[in-house]
Amino acid sequence: MTEPATTQMRGTFDVKVTAPADATSMCIYVDGVQTSELTNAYAIATKNSPVWQTVVSTTWFHPGWHTLRVVAVTDHGQMELSRRVQFAEGASADSLNGAWRFASADDLAVGAMQGEHPTVVDAAFRDEAWKQVLVPNSIDAVDSRWMRDQGLLGTYRRMFVVQATKDELYLHTESCFWSCRYFVNGKEVGNAQGGYLPRRMRITAAVHPGVNSLAVIVDSRASTMGVFNRLRYYYWNYSGLLQSISLEHMPKAAVTEFRAQGAANGDLTLYPFGANASGVSAQLHAEVEVLDEHGGTALKSTHVFTIPAGQSEMEPLQLHLDAPKLWDLEAPHRYTVRLTFSDGRTLEERTGFRDIRIQDGDLMLNGKPVLGLQGFDRHGDYPGLGKSQPDGLADREIKQLHDKGYRIFRPAHYPTTTAELDAADKYGMLVLEEINVTGLSGTELASPEVLAFAHGQLERLIARDRSHPSIFAWSVGNENRTDQPGSDVYVRDVIGYGKSLDATRPFTEVSAQLRHDICYAWMDFLAVNIYAGWYEPKFSDVVTELDELEKYAPHKPVVITEYGAEAVANRMGLGKGTEYYQALTVDQHNRLLKNRAHFIGKMYWTSTEFVVGPKWDGGNPNPVPPFHTKGLLTYYRQPKLGWRVMFSPIEMDAIGAISVSGALPKQHKVRIVLRNREDHAVQGRFLITAPDGATTSVEDMPFALAPKGEMELAFDLTFNKVSAKSGNYGMVRAVVDDDTEALPVPLQIEVK
Structure with a gap:
């Protein structure tokens, strides 16, 4: 280890193991709980x-001491190692994360999860033989037995203790995919559909008071998802309690949470949410304080919140802050809004x-x-975790992408986690x-089922995420058949609802379309x-399409939300499916779209590789299903050539094939122009590899370029x-550092 x-x-901490060459799988446990x-x-x-x-x-x-254990399966049996570790911080007091039991339909009697009162949710149901697993989890990533292309039906169970209290109790779950039913002591207390929110x-x-049972039936089977089963084509639909779950104690009437949204003129709108089990309207007094980044008080006032009976979004509260520091890409200033209620909450x-x-x-x-912002699309898929990314991992990966130079992204094709935002x-x-x-087709989009689902998703998404200044826009879908009748009904209706x-x-x-x-x-x-250059024949098609779109839908800014090319890590060659061709795609788009008017930017599809399904090819002549390999970072987070080329300050001019004929040995002079695109000096090294059968007069030499300078x-x-064998080529690289280089120039041979 x-x-x-x-x-x-x-x-968040890494668990990394060096394993024998014949290892086929590895399970991670904390105190016997498989993570x-x-x-x-x-x-x-x-x-x-x-x-x-x-x-x-x-x-x-x-918090406290735990046993971290790793069990590897090899061709010669199991190997195991463990280590005692101390967690300096842990789950909050109301958290229900941690050890749960899980069983799939295959493990249970037929019908055990069906009907109005499934037997599997009974408080006295015996689940000792079930596997102990971590929640939150993507259950497919916990155990490969549960990784089913057509989805899974299963049940989570755990016990929890409640002391005698006058509080109201609420179960709060952040994400459960796809269809989920929640039972406390055998009684159904709620359900959800769609995941992520x-x-x-x-x-x-x-x-x-005392020991209570909690059971959650999750169902991601194709038959349950209906028309939304189409999602399986685009990404692996990880099942389960994907994010945290908690037990909340509230007074009879309470503000449960709120959102805050600030405008450049200093206007600040608070959107409170209330829960009131008293049956009549209630009022709560609270101190509202706005704190700057250093903890200083920028605004303080007292307000009365009126909470109607039931659970609902309350009336917004309007405040004003004089001359706030603005949030932008270069100086993302943030403020903290704190509500302190008379009962101390x-x-x-x-x-x-x-x-x-x-x-x-x-x-x-x-x-x-x-x-002209450079961006990316991102699927939340991590080895061993699936979509259940902890907050620290989200922060780490977004910081890496920001530090590289990316400034805009789309968490495709579903709501992301609040930690990522x-x-x-x-x-x-x-x-x-x-x-x-x-x-979805135009007919499907216009159906009452889809319209109702979209309204519900959008309402919950905006209610959860409107505080985030980073969110510049909302999207009501991806790659639907918006060229078909019915799609206009959907887009007009859902965007109209969103704007309300x-x-x-x-x-x-x-x-x-x-x-x-x-x-x-x-x-x-x-x-x-x-x-362009992948599903479209030529890289220059991107310019043609954008020019035509300006005529077709004038006076609207444009962002390219996907472009890219499949690339299998370390695959040799120059054609589609190789690292070189992906890097060529990156370089060509950088050149073709530079300084374009009314162009918000472009988002490379995707930042990292992810799992799709057993039939995925993505246009790759030699695909590697179930993995989608258009990512600039591999599934293991290793950088490809395209990652290194994306923000290169330098570029080299391509050269034609080198013609070789006549008697050998023969010498050929190669000339390549290196150009600095930036307003600062750049230095690095040329690394030259000759084709088979040839030698070069120089293999490694330094270069230094003045701002906007060039050299030969x-x-x-x-x-x-x-x-003359296929794949016989050399390469000229201009390397700035381990993470940055120009698109290499191939030294291709033409034998005459």
């Missing part, structure tokens, strides 16, 4: 070496002050046009957040997926013999 390297753990399973499936598919690494969060467990359920009447929310609007064909942030707020990145309505919930942000629907889309009239800006690299290739 190479990581963790210490016994003292806080927050994840790693397999060699990716290594086999891509013909790379396996990396046995995942993460664990201390916030999933109680929270639910709060009052469970007071179902709970008694406190609630806090972070936000920023900024303005987003569409003006004169541009997206404006605080009155300045947003132009917190990271975007903190580091200064714009986010286009989306509801999970993807790939949040009039401060633009709305769009991510389209792959381009000039055939019939719904642009209801979108504030165009978000389009264009795979000249060297000799001497051909002693000529190989």
Whole structure:
């Protein structure tokens, strides 16, 4: 076990193991609770070496000493190692994260999870033989037995203790995929559908002092998902209690949470949510305090909150802060809003002050046009965790992407976690957040089922995430058939509903229909997926499509929400499916779209690789299903050539094939121009590899370029013999550092 390297753990930490070459899988446990399973499936598919690494969060467990155990399965049996570690921080007192029991339908009697009162949820049901697993989890990632292409039906169970109390009790779950039913002591207390967004359920009447049972039936089977089963084509639909679950104690009437949204002029709107079990309207007095980044008080006042009976969003509260520091990409200033109630309860929310609007064909942030940002799309999929990413992992990965230079992204194709949005707020990145309505026909989009689902998802999404200044717009779907009748009904209706919930942000629907889309009239800006050089024949097609879109839907800013190319890590060659071709795609888009007017930017699809399904090919001539390999980072988070090329300050001009004929040996002079695109000096090294049968006069030499400067690299290739075999090429690299280089120039041979 190479990581963790210490016994003292806080927050998210890596677990990394060096394993024998014949290891096929590895299970991670904390105190006997299985947190994840790693397999060699990716290594086999891509013909790379396996990396046995995942993460664990201390916030999933109680503070104190724990046993971290790893069990590896090899061709010669099991191997095991363990280590005692101390968690300096852990789960909050109301958390229900940690050890649960889980069983799939295969483990149970037929019908045990069916009907109004399933036997499997009874308080006295015996579950001792079930596997003990961590919650939160993507159950498919905990144990590969449960990784089913057509989904899974299963049940989670645990016990919890409640002391005698006059409080109201609520069950709060952040994400359960796809369809979920919740039972306390055998009584159904609520349900949810669609995943990714929270639910709060009052469970007071179902709970008694002492030990109580909690059961959750999860169902992600294709038959249950109905029309939304189409999502399986786009990404692996991880099942389970994907994020945290907790037990909340509240007074009879309480403000349960609130959101805060600041404008550049200093206006601050609070959106409180209340729960009131008294049956009549109630009033609560609270002190409202706005704190700056240093903890200083920027505003303090007292207000009375009126809470209607039941659970509902309350009347917004309007405040004003004089001359706030604005949130923007270079200086993402944030403020904390704190509510302190007369009974001592406190609630806090972070936000920023900024303005987003569409003006004169541009997206404006605080009155300045947003132009040419480089971005990415991101699926929440991590080895051993699936979509159950802990907060520390989200922060780590968003920071890495920000530090690289990315400034805009889309968490595709579903709502992300609040931790990922917190990271975007903190580091200064714009986010286009989306509801999970993807790939549907016009008829399906216009159906009452889909319209109701979209309304519900959008309402819950905006209610949860409107505090985040990083969110510049909402998307009502991805790659739906918005060229078909019925799609206009959907886009007009859902965007209209969205604007009634949040009039401060633009709305769009991510389209792959381009000039055939019939719904642009209801979108504030165009978000389009264009795979020039991949699904489209030429890289220059991206310019043609954008030029035509300007005529088809004039006066609207445009962002490319997807472009890219599949690339299997370390696959040799120059054609599709190789690292070189992916890097060429990156470089060509950088060159072709530079300084384009009214162009918000482009988001590379995707930042990291992820799991799709057993039939995925993605246009790759030699695919590696079930893995989607358009990512700039591998599934193991290793950088590919495209990652290094994306923000290179230098570029080299391509050269034609080198013609070799006549008697050997023969010498050929190679000349390549290196150019600095930036206003600062750049230095690095040329690394030259000759084709088979040739030698080069120089293999490694330094270079230094003045701001906006250029130079010529000249060297000799001497051909002693000529190989006409496929794939015989050399390469010239201009490397700035380990993480940055120009698109290499191939030295291709033409034998005559």
